Amino acid sequence: MKILELYDVKVTANKQTLLDVASFSIQQGDLVGVIGPNGAGKSTLLKVLAFLQAPNEGQVFYRGEKEDANSFSLELRRRFAVAMQQSLLFDMDVHQNVAIGLKLRKENKKAIQEKVDHWLEKFQIGHLAKKNARALSGGEAQRVNLARALILEPEVLFLDEPFSALDFPTKAQLIEDFKEILHDTGTTTFFVSHELLEIKHLTKRLVVIMDGKIIQQGVTKEVIDQPNEAAGRFLNKWKELYTI
Numbered sequence: 338m339k340i341l342e343l344y345d346v347k348v349t350a351n352k353q354t355l356l357d358v359a360s361f362s363i364q365q366g367d368l369v370g371v372i373g374p375n376g377a378g379k380s381t382l383l384k385v386l387a388f389l390q391a392p393n394e395g396q397v398f399y400r401g402e403k404e405d406a407n408s409f410s411l412e413l414r415r416r417f418a419v420a421m422q423q424s425l426l427f428d429m430d431v432h433q434n435v436a437i438g439l440k441l442r443k444e445n446k447k448a449i450q451e452k453v454d455h456w457l458e459k460f461q462i463g464h465l466a467k468k469n470a471r472a473l474s475g476g477e478a479q480r481v482n483l484a485r486a487l488i489l490e491p492e493v494l495f496l497d498e499p500f501s502a503l504d505f506p507t508k509a510q511l512i513e514d515f516k517e518i519l520h521d522t523g524t525t526t527f528f529v530s531h532e533l534l535e536i537k538h539l540t541k542r543l544v545v546i547m548d549g550k551i552i553q554q555g556v557t558k559e560v561i562d563q564p565n566e567a568a569g570r571f572l573n574k575w576k577e578l579y580t581i
């Protein structure tokens with residue numbers, strides 16, 4: 338089942354084309370990574386798919402229904418969750434931060450309590466429940482951020498460089514734990530990164546984007562091992578630096 342589809346989508350600003358995608362889709366259960374150099378259009382693609390930005394041209398379909406790009410409803414946006422590099426937590430404790438989305442959706446108190454406890458435990462941050470989110474380490478804050486997104490049981494989880502500000506051991510442990518969580522939940526995930534190691538570890542499908550265009554997509558391992566000429570210009574440099 339296709340959850341999202343894009344056709345002939347273009348995003349332009351100041352007469353410049355930032356994104357130019359002939360066709361792209363996200364299927365139920367996909368773990369798709371998007372890689373490319375700075376300014377390639379990765380975040381723009383994420384924003385269009387998550388209904389955060391209307392494209393200037395083209396069509397967006399949600400579960401087979403064409404959506405009007407200029408009037409994305411809150412209801413539609415609430416089917417997804419987005420976690421960014423900066424965790425942007427509120428000045429309140431960890432429990433309250435993780436609960437906030439469900440409160441806004443007016444879930445009952447008991448259900449919220451049970452779900453928050455569950456997700457704090459999953460991300461091994463139960464001991465931080467009463468701590469103010471502003472006093473957390475980067476790794477702890479990102480765990481709260483991801484718990485806050487997953488508690489919403491999104492149809493698609495959108496991640497934009499969620500690990501890039503973390504030091505290596507912190508990042509490695511979180512990626513390991515997060516991979517297990519995604520395996521358990523089966524959450525459809527769209528993951529923007531410019532780190533090939535993260536992509537290799539977490540995704541099954543890989544999209545390479547450059548100058549706003551998708552230049553290759555396929556099974557992650559196959560794209561990494563056999564990039565086409567254009568994708569190779571980016572990926573092979575990476576592989577030389579980090580033998581993976």
Ligand SMILES: Nc1ncnc2c1ncn2[C@@H]1O[C@H](COP(=O)(O)OP(=O)(O)OP(=O)(O)O)[C@@H](O)[C@H]1O
Nearest residue numbers: 350351355373374375376377378379380381382531
């Ligand atoms: N609102 C905007 N107005 C004008 N240009 C923009 C706007 N948003 C993004 N851009 C430009 O669009 C291009 C693509 O940006 P985008 O953030 O999608 O790239 P990215 O691949 O996510 O980059 P990075 O890895 O640096 O985050 C860049 O050249 C950026 O400067």
